[in-house]
Structure formats: structure tokens, C-alpha cells
Amino acid sequence: xxxxxxxxxxxxxxxxxxxxxxxxxxxxxxxxxxxxxxxxxxxxxxxxxxxxxxxxxxxxxxxxxxxxxxxxxxxxxxxxxxxxxxxxxxxxxxxxxxxxxxxxxxxxxxxxxxxxxxxxxxxxxxxxxxxxxxxxxxxxxxxxxxxxxxxxxxxxxxxxxxxxxxxxxxxxxxxxxxxxxxxxxxxxxxxxxxxxxxxxxxxxxxxxxxxxxxxxxxxxxxxxxxxxxxxxxxxxxxxxxxxxxxxxxxxxxxxxxxxxxxxxxxxxxxxxxxxxxxxxxxx
Numbered sequence: 001x002x003x004x005x006x007x008x009x010x011x012x013x014x015x016x017x018x019x020x021x022x023x024x025x026x027x028x029x030x031x032x033x034x035x036x037x038x039x040x041x042x043x044x045x046x047x048x049x050x051x052x053x054x055x056x057x058x059x060x061x062x063x064x065x066x067x068x069x070x071x072x073x074x075x076x077x078x079x080x081x082x083x084x085x086x087x088x089x090x091x092x093x094x095x096x097x098x099x100x101x102x103x104x105x106x107x108x109x110x111x112x113x114x115x116x117x118x119x120x121x122x123x124x125x126x127x128x129x130x131x132x133x134x135x136x137x138x139x140x141x142x143x144x145x146x147x148x149x150x151x152x153x154x155x156x157x158x159x160x161x162x163x164x165x166x167x168x169x170x171x172x173x174x175x176x177x178x179x180x181x182x183x184x185x186x187x188x189x190x191x192x193x194x195x196x197x198x199x200x201x202x203x204x205x206x207x208x209x210x211x212x213x214x215x216x217x218x219x220x221x222x223x224x225x226x227x228x229x230x231x232x233x234x235x236x237x238x239x240x241x242x243x244x245x246x247x248x249x250x251x252x253x254x255x256x257x258x259x260x261x262x263x264x265x266x267x268x269x270x271x272x273x274x275x276x277x278x279x280x281x282x283x
Contacts, residue, residue, distance in 0.1 A: 027245035029134070030282070031193070031238050035059070036227035037066065038236075039195075041219065046195035047227075047236055048155055051135045053114070054148045055106040055189045058157055062168035062189060064099040066224050070169070075218035076202065080210025082176030085199045086158060087221060088169050096169075105163045106187045111139045111146040117244045119252070121269045125149070125180045129272035131243035135191065136272045138183065148188035151178045151273035153196055157187040175200040178273035193238060193279045241278040251276065 031049055039046040050059050065071065071088065078086035116139055118130035126138030132146060136154075139146040150156065154174045159166030166187055173192055192199065202219060205212045212218055227235050241248050256270045 024245075024247070027242050027247045028239045028280075028282075029242050031227075031240065033228035033230075033235065034226065035190075037062075037190075037224055038227055038230060039071075039224045040222040041198055042222065043198050044195060045236070046198055047193050047238065048190050049193045049240075050190040051133065051148060051188065053133050054109055054135070054137075055157075055187045057103050058106055058166075058168050058187050059189050061099050061103060062171070063226055065096075065168060066226055067229070068097050068099060069223070070094065070096075070099070071221055071224040074221045075215075076221065077205075077218050078172075078209065078211045079175075079202045079205050081204045083174070083179065083210065084156075084172040085175050085202060086170065086172040088158065088171055094169070099167070099169075101167055102164055103167050105159075105166070107163075107184045108145045108147040111141065111144050114139075114146050115244070116146065119270060119272060119275075121256070121271070123272060125183055134240055134243045134277070136275070136277075138272070147184050149178070149272055150174055150180055150182045150186075150188070151191075152176070153192040154188055155190040155192065156182065157189060159186065173199050178271075180273070193240070194236065237282045238279055239282050241280075243277070251278075 035050040035052055037048040037050065039048065050062070052059050074088055076085055076087040078084070114132050116130050116132055116137065118128055123129045123138065126149070127140050127142070129136070129138045129149065131137060136149045136151050137146060138149050148154070152174055156172050156174070157166035157168055158170030158172055168189070171189070173196075175196075203217070204210060205217070207213050252270060252275065255275065257266045257268055259266065
């Protein structure tokens with residue numbers, strides 16, 4: 001049973017990572033406080049790392065909403081099993097001040113100039129997958145396109161049928177198997193780096209698509225803050241392993257061809273959403 005528990009732990013995307021004497025500080029990067037959000041629930045803090053390389057306009061709008069206290073006392077109103085947790089209000093349900101109501105969708109970005117660290121393994125949904133600025137990503141070199149992919153913990157912008165109907169007022173986090181069919185159809189703005197268990201363990205909604213039937217079932221969000229606006233003593237000092245580091249490359253190969261005694265048939269292949277992305281506290 002101990003071996004099984006170890007296996008289950010190893011396939012999670014976002015895992016804690018203990019420092020050791022052989023660690024090189026250059027292989028780690030600190031989370032940028034200006035692009036980190038703290039979602040405060042009664043059960044604890046959920047930390048979200050934003051990905052401005054993929055969706056600069058939506059992220060700027062989300063930070064504007066956060067700084068207008070738009071999400072304070074908002075509610076998580078949808079928890080669909082093996083899919084997403086969703087929170088916020090549709091456009092027009094709550095007054096905006098400086099935030100924009102309409103934004104052009106940022107489903108993809110030009111691939112030229114992006115620091116893309118590729119995986120060597122084939123992918124079902126894209127010609128190539130890898131990492132951009134430490135985030136799981138895909139690209140099509142022939143079309144010159146790159147985009148963030150939907151893995152466990154991904155944060156996306158809820159929208160209606162119209163492509164430009166998502167402005168960041170409604171957000172979701174993936175809590176189930178990677179829904180890659182959403183790639184290039186939703187603006188991805190980041191990922192959860194701490195507190196996923198607080199979201200994935202929420203009671204499932206019983207209405208269609210996992211919505212809660214009654215308002216008293218909703219989970220209240222006490223607040224969401226940009227980490228840069230939080231006193232330094234109250235911040236979480238986190239850093240992530242660089243995906244362009246030798247240590248990460250070694251980890252990828254170990255994951256691809258597991259040689260411990262539990263594995264009888266190493267896969268020899270690695271899916272982009274099955275790559276552990278270590279995050280650790282630095283004090």
C-alpha cells in the first residue's frame with residue numbers, strides 16, 4: 001500500500017518539493033508577487049500563479065477586478081465532478097468600475113519569440129507540447145501559434161457562446177482529468193500552485209453541469225488579493241523549479257522511464273499534463 005500511495009502522489013501536477021544540499025538556486029525561480037493571487041476561503045488560502053505571456057489583457061483585467069474588490073464575498077457556485085470548480089458572476093451581474101466588460105479572446109499567441117522548452121513525446125491534441133515560462137503549453141510551428149494547455153490546476157476564463165464573452169469576471173479551476181478539448185477555445189490565465197485540495201474536495205453540485213441548487217450551498221470567497229498588495233510578512237514565499245533547468249530535465253527522464261521496483265513496464269513516454277512541476281517554500 002505504501003508503494004501505491006507513492007505512485008498516486010507522484011502523478012499530481014503540483015507537488016511540494018523539499019530542498020537538499022545539492023540544489024542550485026539558479027534552477028529555481030521565485031513567484032512574481034504582481035502575478036500571484038491569494039484566494040482566501042474559510043478553509044484556507046488558494047494561491048494562483050498568473051501567466052501573462054499567454055493572456056496579458058485578461059490578466060490585467062482580472063487584477064483590476066481584484067483591486068476593485070470585485071471578488072470579495074463572491075461565491076463558488078459550480079463544482080462539477082472530474083471537471084471544474086467555477087466562481088464569480090457573469091458580466092453585468094455586479095458593477096464594474098475600471099475593468100473592461102469586453103475583451104478580445106486570447107486563446108492563442110504568436111509562437112515567434114517565445115522560450116519554448118519542448119517535450120520529446122508525441123501529443124494527441126497538438127503537434128508539439130512543452131513549457132513556456134514554466135507553464136504547460138503547446139505549439140504549431142507551421143501556423144506560428146502557441147497556447148496554454150488545460151491540465152489539473154489550470155485556471156481559465158469562463159465564457160458564453162461568443163468568443164469575446166469572457167472578461168475574467170468568471171473563472172474556473174480544473175479539478176479532474178485534463179480537459180484538453182478546451183485548448184484554444186478558452187483563455188487560460190494561470191494555474192493553482194498551492195491549495196488545490198481546498199478546491200478539489202468541495203461538495204459536488206447536483207444540478208446540470210455541477211451547479212449548486214441553492215444559494216446556501218455556495219462557498220463564499222472571503223477575498224482575492226494580488227500578492228504584491230499583501231504585506232510581505234503575510235505572503236507565501238514560494239518558488240518553482242525552472243522547466244529549462246538540468247534538474248527538471250533529469251526529473252522528466254526519471255518520470256518517463258521509471259526504474260524503481262514498483263514499475264514492471266516503464267511507459268517510455270510522458271504526457272504534458274502528467275509532468276510534476278515542483279513548488280517549494282523558501283523559508
